[in-house]
Amino acid sequence: MICRICHNRKGNSGLTVREMEFGTGEAFDYFHCPVCHCLQIAEIPGDMGRYYPENYFAFDRTGRLAKHPFRQFIDSRRVAAYLRGDSLVGRLASMVSKPLDYLEWVDHAGINASGRILDVGCGSGRLLLRMGLGGFSRLLGIDPFIKEDIRYPNGIDVLKKDIIDLSRESRDRFDLIMFHHAFEHMADPDGVLDATARLLAPKGCLLIAIPVVDSYPWRRYGAHWRGIRAPRHFFLFSEKSMGILAARHRMTIDRVVRTGNRSSLTESALYEKGIPSNVPEKEKKIFSRQEILSFDRDVEKMNRNREGDTACFYLSLNPQTEPIPHPS
Ligand SMILES: [Zn+2]
Numbered sequence: 628m629i630c631r632i633c634h635n636r637k638g639n640s641g642l643t644v645r646e647m648e649f650g651t652g653e654a655f656d657y658f659h660c661p662v663c664h665c666l667q668i669a670e671i672p673g674d675m676g677r678y679y680p681e682n683y684f685a686f687d688r689t690g691r692l693a694k695h696p697f698r699q700f701i702d703s704r705r706v707a708a709y710l711r712g713d714s715l716v717g718r719l720a721s722m723v724s725k726p727l728d729y730l731e732w733v734d735h736a737g738i739n740a741s742g743r744i745l746d747v748g749c750g751s752g753r754l755l756l757r758m759g760l761g762g763f764s765r766l767l768g769i770d771p772f773i774k775e776d777i778r779y780p781n782g783i784d785v786l787k788k789d790i791i792d793l794s795r796e797s798r799d800r801f802d803l804i805m806f807h808h809a810f811e812h813m814a815d816p817d818g819v820l821d822a823t824a825r826l827l828a829p830k831g832c833l834l835i836a837i838p839v840v841d842s843y844p845w846r847r848y849g850a851h852w853r854g855i856r857a858p859r860h861f862f863l864f865s866e867k868s869m870g871i872l873a874a875r876h877r878m879t880i881d882r883v884v885r886t887g888n889r890s891s892l893t894e895s896a897l898y899e900k901g902i903p904s905n906v907p908e909k910e911k912k913i914f915s916r917q918e919i920l921s922f923d924r925d926v927e928k929m930n931r932n933r934e935g936d937t938a939c940f941y942l943s944l945n946p947q948t949e950p951i952p953h954p955s
Pocket residue numbers: 630631632633634635660661662663664665868
């Protein structure tokens with residue numbers, strides 16, 4: 628077993644992880660690298676299509692968001708209030724509604740509504756449609772697992788394509804490229820980052836949101852940690868392994884935002900008891916009030932110590948660094 632990220636051969640420790648999202652219980656071999664701490668699948672199954680059934684959550688059709696005049700009115704003012712501070716309606720609406728999560732991302736990327744944005748592994752493009760309602764207009768999505776290209780009436784396209792193909796065909800450059808819980812599903816992270824570097828504008832921002840292994844839930848639950856999602860997640864990165872990968876593609880990690888919530892722990896605890904994600908809700912409510920309070924104390928401690936199992940990495944191209952060749 629050779630670590631595909633840092634190429635270490637010594638002391639990689641194997642473990643068996645079971646499929647628990649759909650509850651098939653099928654076993655998969657993973658191994659953990661003691662140098663870069665990346666956890667990875669030993670062998671990528673040849674027929675991944677069968678692990679993404681038609682009703683997989685990312686593929687729901689969300690077309691009604693393409694035309695939604697009321698939300699468009701409110702969301703565009705909320706964006707204006709956040710980015711320019713100039714809409715009272717937007718400020719009031721934001722005080723009483725759920726936060727628009729994409730505002731933090733575009734704010735960090737330093738782009739306004741005319742920024743060029745690519746969402747990789749976007750399913751049917753729900754996030755892009757929401758950003759469209761907020762006034763963002765130069766939006767593209769790609770996902771190789773959708774049935775066919777989707778062209779929404781508001782001009783947003785979602786193409787059935789992976790990023791390596793897009794980088795070969797397109798001369799476009801994007802100000803923000805986002806991978807929301809997509810990067811860990813990709814078999815060739817080096818090929819993907821290489822393609823991403825070619826598609827990113829010189830001062831563009833790359834956002835990668837993924838489950839991370841250097842976290843409390845992994846330490847506590849090991850092979851039962853819900854972040855593994857065997858066999859769909861091929862790589863569970865640590866901050867260190869992501870740094871090694873980024874450097875190889877002349878990128879720098881500018882910022883990492885770590886989060887974890889109660890379900891990071893309860894779902895892993897259910898897996899530990901052999902209860903998969905797809906059992907009815909009432910069967911999952913097996914935790915006592917006492918246990919829930921204890922989970923909440925752990926969540927508070929986990930987030931205080933930056934040990935949550937989700938990380939949002941913000942990266943940028945480093946023009947000063949020569950690309951480091953990929954070892955053969
Ligand atoms: Zn490694």
